[in-house]
Amino acid sequence: MASARQVYIAVIGTGGVGKCFLSQLSALTKRRTSQKLVLCYISTSKKAIYNDDYAAIDIDNAVSALASSAQSPLALNNLVTYLAASGYKTVLVDNTSNQEIADSYPIFLERGISVVTPNKKAFSGSYKLWQDIFNASATSGARVYHESSVGAGLPVISTLNDLVETGDEVTKIEGVFSGTMSFLFNSFAPTSGSGGKWSAEVKKAKELGYTEPDPRDDLNGLDVARKLTILARLAGLPVESPTSFPVQSLIPKELESASSGDEFLAKLPEFDSQMEQVKAEAEKEGKVVRFVGSIDVGAKQVKVGLEKFDLSHPIAALKGSDNIISFYTKRYGSNPLIIQGAGAGGEVTAMGVTADLLKVLSQIY
Amino acid sequence: MASARQVYIAVIGTGGVGKCFLSQLSALTKRRTSQKLVLCYISTSKKAIYNDDYAAIDIDNAVSALASSAQSPLALNNLVTYLAASGYKTVLVDNTSNQEIADSYPIFLERGISVVTPNKKAFSGSYKLWQDIFNASATSGARVYHESSVGAGLPVISTLNDLVETGDEVTKIEGVFSGTMSFLFNSFAPTSGSGGKWSAEVKKAKELGYTEPDPRDDLNGLDVARKLTILARLAGLPVESPTSFPVQSLIPKELESASSGDEFLAKLPEFDSQMEQVKAEAEKEGKVVRFVGSIDVGAKQVKVGLEKFDLSHPIAALKGSDNIISFYTKRYGSNPLIIQGAGAGGEVTAMGVTADLLKVLSQIY
Numbered sequence: 001m002a003s004a005r006q007v008y009i010a011v012i013g014t015g016g017v018g019k020c021f022l023s024q025l026s027a028l029t030k031r032r033t034s035q036k037l038v039l040c041y042i043s044t045s046k047k048a049i050y051n052d053d054y055a056a057i058d059i060d061n062a063v064s065a066l067a068s069s070a071q072s073p074l075a076l077n078n079l080v081t082y083l084a085a086s087g088y089k090t091v092l093v094d095n096t097s098n099q100e101i102a103d104s105y106p107i108f109l110e111r112g113i114s115v116v117t118p119n120k121k122a123f124s125g126s127y128k129l130w131q132d133i134f135n136a137s138a139t140s141g142a143r144v145y146h147e148s149s150v151g152a153g154l155p156v157i158s159t160l161n162d163l164v165e166t167g168d169e170v171t172k173i174e175g176v177f178s179g180t181m182s183f184l185f186n187s188f189a190p191t192s193g194s195g196g197k198w199s200a201e202v203k204k205a206k207e208l209g210y211t212e213p214d215p216r217d218d219l220n221g222l223d224v225a226r227k228l229t230i231l232a233r234l235a236g237l238p239v240e241s242p243t244s245f246p247v248q249s250l251i252p253k254e255l256e257s258a259s260s261g262d263e264f265l266a267k268l269p270e271f272d273s274q275m276e277q278v279k280a281e282a283e284k285e286g287k288v289v290r291f292v293g294s295i296d297v298g299a300k301q302v303k304v305g306l307e308k309f310d311l312s313h314p315i316a317a318l319k320g321s322d323n324i325i326s327f328y329t330k331r332y333g334s335n336p337l338i339i340q341g342a343g344a345g346g347e348v349t350a351m352g353v354t355a356d357l358l359k360v361l362s363q364i365y
Numbered sequence: 366m367a368s369a370r371q372v373y374i375a376v377i378g379t380g381g382v383g384k385c386f387l388s389q390l391s392a393l394t395k396r397r398t399s400q401k402l403v404l405c406y407i408s409t410s411k412k413a414i415y416n417d418d419y420a421a422i423d424i425d426n427a428v429s430a431l432a433s434s435a436q437s438p439l440a441l442n443n444l445v446t447y448l449a450a451s452g453y454k455t456v457l458v459d460n461t462s463n464q465e466i467a468d469s470y471p472i473f474l475e476r477g478i479s480v481v482t483p484n485k486k487a488f489s490g491s492y493k494l495w496q497d498i499f500n501a502s503a504t505s506g507a508r509v510y511h512e513s514s515v516g517a518g519l520p521v522i523s524t525l526n527d528l529v530e531t532g533d534e535v536t537k538i539e540g541v542f543s544g545t546m547s548f549l550f551n552s553f554a555p556t557s558g559s560g561g562k563w564s565a566e567v568k569k570a571k572e573l574g575y576t577e578p579d580p581r582d583d584l585n586g587l588d589v590a591r592k593l594t595i596l597a598r599l600a601g602l603p604v605e606s607p608t609s610f611p612v613q614s615l616i617p618k619e620l621e622s623a624s625s626g627d628e629f630l631a632k633l634p635e636f637d638s639q640m641e642q643v644k645a646e647a648e649k650e651g652k653v654v655r656f657v658g659s660i661d662v663g664a665k666q667v668k669v670g671l672e673k674f675d676l677s678h679p680i681a682a683l684k685g686s687d688n689i690i691s692f693y694t695k696r697y698g699s700n701p702l703i704i705q706g707a708g709a710g711g712e713v714t715a716m717g718v719t720a721d722l723l724k725v726l727s728q729i730y
Contacts, residue, residue, distance in 0.1 A: 027532045154702065155520045155527070162520070162720040167392045191677075312556075312682065320700050331713050335685050337519065337706035347696040355527040363728050 005034065005365055008054060008086045009357075010041035010079065013095035014063050017118055017148075020350035021095055026059040028354065035361055041082065042066060043073040045098075050074070054086050076104040084111040089364045091357060094119050095350075103129065109136035109144060114364065116356040118148030118349050123233070124226035124242050130233060143360045148352030150177065150227045151323050151343040159339060160234050160327065169330040170235045174294040177227045179321035179344035180218040181291040183210050186318055189279050189288045191311045198275035199268035206265065210321055214261030219250040221291075224304045228293040232302050235295060239302060248305025250275075250291070282308040288316045314338060370399065370730055373419055373451045374722075375406035375444065378460035379428050382483055382513075385715035386460055391424040393719065400726055406447065407431060408438040410463075415439070419451050441469040449476040454729045458718060459484050468494065474501035474509060479729060481721040483513030483714050488598070489591035492605050495598060508725045513717030515542065515592045516688050516708040524704060525599050525692065534695040535600045539659040542592045544686035544709035545583040546656040548575050551683055554644050554653045556676045563640035564633035571630065575686055579626030584615040586656075589669045593658040597667050600660060604667060613670025615640075615656070647673040653681050679703060 011022065029037045039057045041050040048071045049057050058065070074082060083090040092108050094101050094117040102122035105115050106129075122133060123146055137144045150156045163170055176182045188201045195201070202219070205211050211218050225242035232239045239245065251264075252271040258264040282289040287308040292315060295302050309316040318324050323343030326336035342348050374390070376383065394402045404422045406415040413436045414422050423430070439447060448455040457473050459466050459482040467487035470480050471494075487498060488511055502509045515521045528535055541547045553566045560566070567584075570576050576583050590607035597604045604610065616629075617636040623629040647654040652673040657680060660667050674681040683689050688708030691701035707713050 024532055031532075153527075153696075155524050155704075158523070159520050162518075162716070162723075165723055166716045166719040167389055167396075168716060314679075314682070314705075317677065317679070317682065322700050331518075331710075331716060332707055335687050335707060337704075339520075339702075339704055340679075341702035342697055342700060345696075351527070351531045351533060351696060354531040358527075358530055 006036045006038060006088050007361060007364070008038050008040045008083065008088050008090045009093060010083055010090065011039065011062075011093045011095065012043050012073075012101060013098075014042070014044050014066065015095065016346040017349045017353070018095035019063060020346040021093065021353050022059055022062060024350055024354040025357075028358075029059065032361075035365065037361075040086065041074075041079065045073070045096075047071065048073040050082065076101065077107065080104075080107050080111050080113065083108075083113050090114070091116060091360055091364075093117065093353060093357065095353065097121060099125070105129075105144065106132040106136040109133065109142045110140055112140045112142045114143040114360045116143075116145045116353055116360060118146065118152070118353055120146075120149045120223075120226045120230065122146070123149055124229040127233070127238055127240050143363055145356035145359055146230075147356050148349045150230055151325060151339070152345065153348035153351035153355070154323060154325070154339050154341050154343055156325050156339055157230070157234065159337065160231060163327060163329055163331075163337075164234065164236070168332075170297055170327060171330065172294065172296055172328040172336075173231050173235065173325065174292060174315070174328070174336075175325035176290060176315060176318055176323055177224045177293050177325070177343065178218065178291065179323060179342070180205060180210050180212075180215075181224065182318055182323060182343075183208075183321040185288075185290050186320065188275070189282065189290075191288055191316055195279070197269070197272050199265070199272050202268060203265055206261075214264065216251050216255075216258075216261065216264055221247040221249050221304050224291070224293045228295060228302050228304055232295045232297075235297050237295070237297065237300055237302070245302040246305065247303070248291075250306075278306060286311065290315055290318075314340070371401045371403060371453050372726060372729070373403050373405040373448065373453050373455045374458060375448055375455065376404065376427075376458045376460065377408050377438075377466060378463075379407070379409050379431065380460065381711040382714045382718070383460035384428060385711040386458065386718050387424055387427060389715055389719040390722075393723075394424065397726075400730065402726075405451065406439075406444065410438070410461075412436065413438040415447065441466065442472065445469075445472050445476050445478065448473075448478050455479070456481060456722060456725055456729075458482065458722065460715075460718065462486060464490070470494075470509065471497040471501040474498065474507045475505055477505045477507045479508040479725045481508075481510045481718055481725060483511065483517070483718055485514045485588075485591045485595065487511070488514055489594040489607050492598075492603055508728055510721035510724055511595075512721050513714045515595055516690060516704070517710065518713035518716035518720070519688060519690070519704050519706050519708055521690050521704055522595070522599065524702065525596060528692060528694055528696075528702075529599065529601070533697075535662055535692060536695065537659065537661055537693040537701075538596050538600065538690065539657060539680075539693070539701075540690035541655060541680060541683055541688055542589045542658050542690070542708065543583065543656070544688060544707070545570060545575050545577075545580075546589065547683055547688060547708075548573075548686040550653075550655050551685065553640070554647065554655075556653055556681055560644070562634070563637050564630070567633060568630055571626075579629065581616050581620075581623075581626065581629055586612040586614050586669050589656070589658045593660060593667050593669055597660045597662075600662050602660070602662065602665055602667070610667040611670065612668070613656075615671075643671060651676065655680050655683075679705070 405419040
């Protein structure tokens with residue numbers, strides 16, 4: 001039976017993050033007594049489960065039920081209509097990295113459907129989409145949260161929002177925003193020892209599952225540029241797109257057109273001397289090289305690329321595939337507020353989504 | 366004129382944190398368009414300003430107006446009645462470290478008055494008070510937030526709550542929780558160079574305003590024990606009080622009864638050899654000594670005191686008077702989620718209070 005404090009939840013995407021989220025959602029529905037959370041729609045790109053009477057879908061068996069479902073996903077505008085007609089508070093959880101779904105957030109928000117997502121595309125696409133999303137939210141009162149779009153579950157976006165909304169002046173944001181790049185440079189140019197050859201480290205990272213299927217999708221810097229776009233906008237800079245500021249690609253020009261990731265990896269050793277030179281130059285200054293993003297708010301400059309750091313700098317001392325994000329602000333002075341830890345992985349990314357959902361739930365009743 | 370989305374705010378305390386908070390509140394009232402924030406009560410321990418018709422007090426001139434006010438503070442139960450009778454949503458902001466006010470939070474919360482505060486006393490006192498506070502909040506729906514009770518404006522409590530509420534398993538929390546202790550040990554036992562004599566560093570810290578008027582109030586470890594009590598409880602351990610686990614005091618037994626902070630400081634050099642020995646023992650192992658708090662959730666052990674750390678450990682590498690807090694959890698694995706930065710100071714402490722107020726404002730309508 002429906003109760004006044006019922007919340008309907010629609011979930012799109014059952015990949016690595018999606019599966020972890022469903023497991024966290026299942027536990028949450030059992031713990032939460034103040035509201036009844038009902039999964040009323042779930043879909044992949046090909047299949048879906050939903051009911052005209054919004055009957056609760058068994059969360060624990062949703063993924064296997066989807067595999068044998070005969071229903072196709074609703075078109076996005078029909079999903080909006082379906083949720084808006086429920087008569088209850090509704091939340092869309094988008095666990096994809098799909099641009100089309102991201103583009104549709106404004107029509108969900110306009111109809112009072114809150115959105116939580118780790119999908120970077122909505123917040124790092126065109127500045128007009130960014131404005132449409134937050135204007136729709138402000139007008140309807142529906143909430144939109146995207147903590148996991150930067151640094152996975154690390155409290156990066158909530159912290160930046162708190163700094164800005166309480167009136168602090170953020171002067172600079174700097175950090176390592178890619179788990180892949182973190183792993184590569186912590187191995188290639190460690191603070192002690194000499195590290196491996198660049199191409200060997202890229203190969204190892206791929207074998208360990210730290211890179212995209214084609215490592216060039218990490219090495220082109222676009223993932224980091226998307227995250228910087230989001231943070232810069234939150235800090236008040238109307239950045240037009242992730243390609244509207246300097247982004248250094250680590251793909252040698254000659255290999256940009258390689259026909260596959262495997263061909264790229266096979267030819268990469270020919271370019272090891274270039275990266276070796278970069279490492280040696282840093283060593284000459286007693287430093288190590290890292291792939292970082294930085295935002296100088298006052299100068300309105302955003303950039304992504306290689307930088308040299310003293311061995312004692314927190315960015316140099318990073319371990320494994322950790323992210324680190326430093327906020328320099330007027331209140332915090334010369335020592336920044338620093339957040340550090342795993343910035344990728346299904347469980348921690350889903351945690352950011354679940355925490356966002358909890359925020360929405362605390363606000364919509 | 367009153368509107369439906371009006372919120373009445375009562376502020377107690379106009380010390381260092383209180384003044385910074387008022388300045389942030391003033392800016393916030395000008396920026397926030399979705400709700401009208403009305404300061405309807407303000408008090409120090411001796412004076413108050415309030416009006417039977419809840420007329421808005423000019424925030425920018427409140428401190429000087431208080432000095433010439435003829436009104437005395439309301440008794441706490443009368444303040445509850447005053448706020449509850451307003452007919453609007455109300456928030457108590459307690460910017461004191463007063464135990465009596467802390468003890469009264471349950472009667473505010475029971476009547477639907479939300480509470481935000483940096484006051485550690487309520488959350489690190491008896492476990493019964495802790496339970497009364499959160500039970501009252503759960504029953505009435507009034508909110509209670511206290512981010513600045515640990516690490517000032519650093520997102521420590523919100524992060525721990527997110528980890529717990531999304532179902533992560535926190536296994537260990539470890540860190541430097543006192544700006545004073547951080548400054549003392551970063552100077553006394555730096556990772557490079559030899560550092561000063563212990564008594565000289567304590568004297569310097571006092572001169573720079575980093576200690577309480579009587580430095581023994583920092584060196585007894587109770588401030589850190591209070592913070593650990595709060596975090597342990599949030600992590601699920603029903604810690605009875607800040608004196609119910611081992612806390613190492615850095616006050617030599619012979620100086621516990623010194624009649625004043627000045628007498629203590631005058632005699633402290635006689636005990637420098639003890640601390641010198643502690644430092645030398647760590648150095649023999651290639652380590653440095655730091656004053657840390659740790660919570661082992663599985664073993665249900667909380668402790669506060671001196672520990673030795675490798676030079677490359679983030680706790681050893683801390684700078685200035687920064688705090689550092691590491692959360693070890695099942696999801697984050699061997700590399701903890703780390704938060705670092707200034708953990709004391711009026712502006713950053715007030716920022717935590719203002720961010721908490723914003724959370725309440727987003728939830729109560």
